[in-house]
Amino acid sequence: MRRALSFGLPLATFAVIAAAWEAVVNYGGFPPKLVPGLGTIAEAFVRLAGNGILLQAALATLYRLGAGFLIAAVIGVVVGIAMGRRQWVEDTLLPIVTFLYPIPGLAYAPLFVLWFGLGDFPTILLVGVASSFTVIINTWKGVKAVKPIWLRAAEVMGARDRDMFRRVVLPGALPYILIGLRLGLAQAWRILIAVEMLMSVQRGLGWLIFGAQTFLNTDVMLATIAVIGAIGMVLEREVFARIERYTIVRWGMVAA
Amino acid sequence: MKRGFSWVAFARGVAGVLAVVAIWQGFALSGMFSTAMTPPIGSIGATMWGMMADGSLFINAFATLVRVFIGLAISFSIAIPLGVLMARYWVAERIFMPVLSVLLPIPSLAWVPLFILWLGIGDTATILVVVYASAFPLVYAVWTGVRAVNPLWLRAAIVMGADEATLFRKVIWPGALPYIITGLRLAFGRAWIGVIGGELLASPKLGLGEIIFNAAEFLNAGIMLSTLIAIGVIGVFFERFVFQTLEAVTVRRWGMVAGEGR
Numbered sequence: 001m002r003r004a005l006s007f008g009l010p011l012a013t014f015a016v017i018a019a020a021w022e023a024v025v026n027y028g029g030f031p032p033k034l035v036p037g038l039g040t041i042a043e044a045f046v047r048l049a050g051n052g053i054l055l056q057a058a059l060a061t062l063y064r065l066g067a068g069f070l071i072a073a074v075i076g077v078v079v080g081i082a083m084g085r086r087q088w089v090e091d092t093l094l095p096i097v098t099f100l101y102p103i104p105g106l107a108y109a110p111l112f113v114l115w116f117g118l119g120d121f122p123t124i125l126l127v128g129v130a131s132s133f134t135v136i137i138n139t140w141k142g143v144k145a146v147k148p149i150w151l152r153a154a155e156v157m158g159a160r161d162r163d164m165f166r167r168v169v170l171p172g173a174l175p176y177i178l179i180g181l182r183l184g185l186a187q188a189w190r191i192l193i194a195v196e197m198l199m200s201v202q203r204g205l206g207w208l209i210f211g212a213q214t215f216l217n218t219d220v221m222l223a224t225i226a227v228i229g230a231i232g233m234v235l236e237r238e239v240f241a242r243i244e245r246y247t248i249v250r251w252g253m254v255a256a
Numbered sequence: 257m258k259r260g261f262s263w264v265a266f267a268r269g270v271a272g273v274l275a276v277v278a279i280w281q282g283f284a285l286s287g288m289f290s291t292a293m294t295p296p297i298g299s300i301g302a303t304m305w306g307m308m309a310d311g312s313l314f315i316n317a318f319a320t321l322v323r324v325f326i327g328l329a330i331s332f333s334i335a336i337p338l339g340v341l342m343a344r345y346w347v348a349e350r351i352f353m354p355v356l357s358v359l360l361p362i363p364s365l366a367w368v369p370l371f372i373l374w375l376g377i378g379d380t381a382t383i384l385v386v387v388y389a390s391a392f393p394l395v396y397a398v399w400t401g402v403r404a405v406n407p408l409w410l411r412a413a414i415v416m417g418a419d420e421a422t423l424f425r426k427v428i429w430p431g432a433l434p435y436i437i438t439g440l441r442l443a444f445g446r447a448w449i450g451v452i453g454g455e456l457l458a459s460p461k462l463g464l465g466e467i468i469f470n471a472a473e474f475l476n477a478g479i480m481l482s483t484l485i486a487i488g489v490i491g492v493f494f495e496r497f498v499f500q501t502l503e504a505v506t507v508r509r510w511g512m513v514a515g516e517g518r
Contacts, residue, residue, distance in 0.1 A: 009347065010354035017355070034373055091268035096276060102491025103484060104449035106365070106456060107465065110472035111480050114293055194365035194453045206366070213369035221370050225362055232361030 036219040044219035045226070053208070054227060060203040061192065062231070064124050069188050071128025073181055076135020080180070083136070084143025084173070085165075097136055105130020105191045109198045123192070123199045131188040135180040142176025143169060182240045189232055205231075295478040303478035304485065312467075313486055319462035320455065321490070323379065324447045327386025331394050331443060334387075339398025340428070349399075356395065364389035364446075365453040372458055382454035382463075389450030390443035397439020401432030433506060441499040448491055 018038060024030070025037045032040075048054040083090040083097075108126055116122035146169055154168045196206025205228050212220040277297060283289075284296040291299070307313040341348040364385050371381040405428055413427045455465025464483050471479035 005347070006350055009350035013351050013355055087265075088268055091265040092272035092275075095269040096272055098496075099488050099492055102445065102448065102495050103488045104452045106449065106453045107468060107484055107487055109456065110468050111477065111484070114472060114475060114477055114480070115289070190363035190365065190449070193363045194368070194457070197365075197369070197457060209366060209369050213373060216373065218370065218373060221373075225366050225370070228366050229358060229362040232363070233357075236361060 033216050034218055036222065040219045041222045041226075044217070045223035048220065048223060054224070057203050057205050057208045057224075058227060058231065060201070061196065061205045064120065064127065064196075064201075064204065065185075065188055065192055067124045068127030068192065069131065069185050071124070072130075072132040072135055072184050072188060075128070075132040076180060076184060077139050077177060079132075080136045080139025080177070081143055081169075081173075083140040085169070090140070097133060101133040101137060105187070106194050106198075109195055113199060118200050120201060123195050123201055126195055126199075127188045127192050130191050131184045134187055135177075135184040138180025138183065139173065139177045142173030142180070145176060146172035178240070178244055182236075185235060185240070186232075189235060193228060292475050293477050295481070300478050300481050300485075304482035307479070307482055313482070316462050316464050316467055316483075317486060317490060319460075320451055320464045323383050323454075323460075323463070324386055324444070324451050327383045327447055327451070328390055328440075328443060330383070330387045331391040331447075332440075334391055335394035335398050335439075339395045340402055340424075342395075342399045343402035356392065360392050364450045365457070368454060368457045377458050378460045381458040382451060382460050385450045385454035385458070386447045390447040393442040393446060394436075394439050397435045397442070398432065401435030401439075402428055404435060405431035434503075437499070437503050437506065440502075441495070444494055444499065448494075452487065 022037060025032065025035050028035065036044075045054070079093065079097075083093055105126060108130065112122040112126045116125065150168050150172060151164070154164050159167065193206040193209075196204040197210040201207055205224055208224045209221050212218075212224070280294075281297050284291060284294045288294075295303070304313070338352060342352055343349070367388060368381065368385055371384050375381045375384065409427050409431065410423065413423055418426065451463075452465040452468075455463040456469050459466060459469065464487055467483045468480050471477075471483070
């Protein structure tokens with residue numbers, strides 16, 4: 001009974017939402033151009049998937065995400081570890097990082113357009129810089145959270161600086177670093193979609209939504225939003241859950 | 257854990273900020289770019305002063321904050337009943353969880369063009385973005401918080417004859433509060449990003465995002481940088497002072513420790 005419910009209830013919810021949507025479309029009195037039926041949305045999806053536009057847009061967006069995230073990961077981990085290991089670096093950089101961290105990355109977008117023009121390069125740079133702060137903060141906290149007793153034990157047993165870093169500090173801080181990278185990727189993803197709307201890049205999921213708005217193609221917009229949601233879910237569940245399973249869970253640092 | 261105040265650390269912090277300022281100034285005066293694009297510090301200061309003197313900075317910041325708080329209030333009034341229901345009744349969890357996990361990974365700003373078509377440009381679309389951005393962390397916080405209330409407390413209270421209302425007010429609410437406040441902090445962060453993005457894209461009449469967007473049309477980097485600084489100051493103010501104080505006043509006073517939030 002419970003198992004049947006646990007499977008059936010979500011299905012029932014989606015069925016009710018779908019029926020409500022259709023009812024609004026058919027009897028709500030809204031123009032169908034603005035509130036398309038589920039069939040129309042599915043058709044738009046099939047059309048866009050069939051002629052390759054959706055795939056091209058998704059690949060362009062994922063390429064920017066990958067490049068931007070790489071920048072964020074490198075800056076974030078290097079700066080974060082430096083801040084965690086050296087007191088003077090922490091003292092010098094912490095006020096700046098603390099101030100810049102809560103500024104939404106998107107707010108820089110018009111400034112970046114002014115400085116670097118439109119297109120791919122400023123988009124990637126902006127996404128990278130904006131999401132690096134989350135990685136910096138988490139990495140720094142992680143290095144700080146390494147138990148002093150481990151450090152002292154390793155020291156007593158004669159670990160050199162390199163070994164100490166590779167065998168104690170890095171594994172000890174890794175749970176936090178991974179959280180930082182995960183949050184950084186999620187943030188990069190959220191910013192990127194909006195930045196694509198502002199930076200008028202060529203192709204991309206954000207661009208697809210923004211372009212479709214001009215022609216009142218709400219079916220295309222909703223189909224693209226669904227794709228964005230699906231990619232976001234895969235990024236969160238598959239990519240990072242897997243990395244965690246192979247590293248920190250295997251090392252027994254957190255429960256699976 | 258926390259170190260006391262240290263003059264050395266303070267001096268290093270000041271040195272770091274001064275270094276950034278000096279590098280910027282060198283860059284601005286080097287003539288590599290026009291000063292419209294990289295204005296020197298003095299002219300940013302003058303712009304900022306001008307925006308404060310004629311009150312435009314405050315009016316726009318106020319408009320942005322009003323949107324954030326209306327949005328947060330709506331989110332809050334959705335999240336409390338929904339989160340409590342989901343935590344206390346298994347059926348409710350099964351019904352709403354799938355919907356939330358489908359909507360959660362969609363960035364709130366992806367909806368903006370659609371919201372604009374449906375609701376027109378301006379306030380309503382922007383506030384809806386704030387609601388969308390902030391509702392998920394809140395629902396999740398309430399849900400986790402209520403589930404984390406020690407069942408022993410619940411049974412003890414029931415045995416002592418607490419009715420549903422008392423149970424909620426005296427046991428569940430205080431027990432879940434550390435999580436809810438952490439969630440509120442997270443929700444504010446999301447709302448802050450959402451509102452600036454919404455203002456950039458949905459162009460309401462006033463707002464900090466709107467200033468930046470307008471300044472871009474006139475290639476006025478001074479105004480953009482001054483507004484960015486204002487956005488940073490307000491963000492730090494809420495993150496550091498408002499929410500940390502809230503945490504300190506409510507949670508610690510009741511002797512409960514907040515879970516480490518993300």
